[in-house]
Amino acid sequence: MRGWPTSGPEKWNKWLDRLSSLCDTQWREEDIYDAIMLCKSSFTCDRNLVAAGLCFWSTSTNTMKLRFGMMTPTLLDLAAMAGFQPCGGEVSALSPSKCEVDFVFTKKNKSYKVFMEANAQQTGPLMHIEYTAFLMIWLCKYVF
Template sequence: MILWKEIEIYDLIQLSKNSYTVNSGLMGGALYFWNETSHNFYIPYGMITPTLLDVAAITDLPPLGGKILTTTKSTTGVKYAIDISSTTYQSFILNNRGQDEAPVSDNEHIAFLLYWLSGVVFCTQSIQVEVTYLPLAIMLAEGRKLCLAKLFLTRLYLTLDWITDLMREKKRITNVDGPVWFFQLWLSSIFESELQQRLTQKGPTDSVIAGHRLLNLVFPDKLMASHDKMKHFFCAFITYQRKTTTSI
C-alpha cells in the first residue's frame, strides 16, 4: 500500500474496487461528435476532449513521470517467475497465487498488477491477461514512477476511434476494448448538475479524487434515453453551458 501511494496508483486501485452503471445512450450519443483525426468532440461552440488534467483529477494518475515506450523495461536485472501459461483471468490468478496466510511475494504483486492493468484499467477486449503489460507491471512493482496518464489517455483515444468506426459502419459493439469506464466518468463530470446520487454505491469518503464522486452519480430515468436522444441532449446542454459561462 505504501508503494502504491509512492508511485501514485493507490487511488486508482481503490477506485477500481467500485462498480458503475453503464449508460450506453450517453456514450453513444456523445460519440456522434467525435473526430478521430483531432481526437476532439466537435460541437457548436468549438472542441472539447478529455485531457491529462482530467485523467489526473478523476484517477489521480500523475501527468508527469517516466516515459513508457515499447523499449521501456526493468533495469534491476531481477528475474521473476510469473506463470503466463494460461492467460484467462481465473486460471492466471490460480496459477500465480501464493500460500494462504503467507506474505505477498514479488511474483504475486506483479501478477496482481498485470491482472489489474489488463482487466480493470485498460480493459482488454480478449477478456484475459494481456502479456504485453507485463514489463509495465514489473516496473510498477519495483517502484518506478511512470507516466501512466499519457498511456491511459492514448488508449482512451484509440478506444473512442475504434467505437466510432464501428458505429459508422453500423456494426454491433459487443465487447469494447479500452477504458470506456473513464469516458463515462468524464461525461458525468460535464453533466454533473443533471445527475443524482446513487444511494447503493459505497466508497472512500475522504478521497480527494473526483472519480469516487462521479461513480456515485447516475442519470435520472427521464434522461436514460437512446443514442439519438442523448446526442441532441449532449449538444444542447454543452451549448447552454458555454453560453452561460460566457455571459458570466
C-alpha cells in the first residue's frame, strides 16, 4: 500500500529514545507515556482487513454503512480505546489558529521518513518544532 508508513523502525526508535529521555515526566503526567512506548515495535498492514473494511466504506459520508445504519469512530471513541483522557479547550475549524509551528509541506517531504529526517535532531536541546513534529508523526502513524 503506497500510503502505509514505512519509516525505518531503527531511526524512529532512536528519535523516540532521545525524546523520551527529555519528555519522560511530561508524558507520564499527560498519561501518554505507555502509548508512546508501545510504538517502539513496528506493525504491518493487514491487507485483507483493509479490503474488507473498504467494502462498507462510504466516501460521501466518511462512515461505514452497515445494516443497522452508519457508523464511524469519534475522537472520544479513540480516546476511550487508547485510554487517553481528553483535556483542553474545544477545537473548532472556525476558531482562529494558535499554531506556533509552521511546517512547509512539499513534494519532497510527503513521506513519514523524509518528514522525520527533516525534523529530528540528533543532539542538543529539544526545540518546540521538533517536539511538535514528533507528536504529529506519532499521532498520524500510530494513533489515527
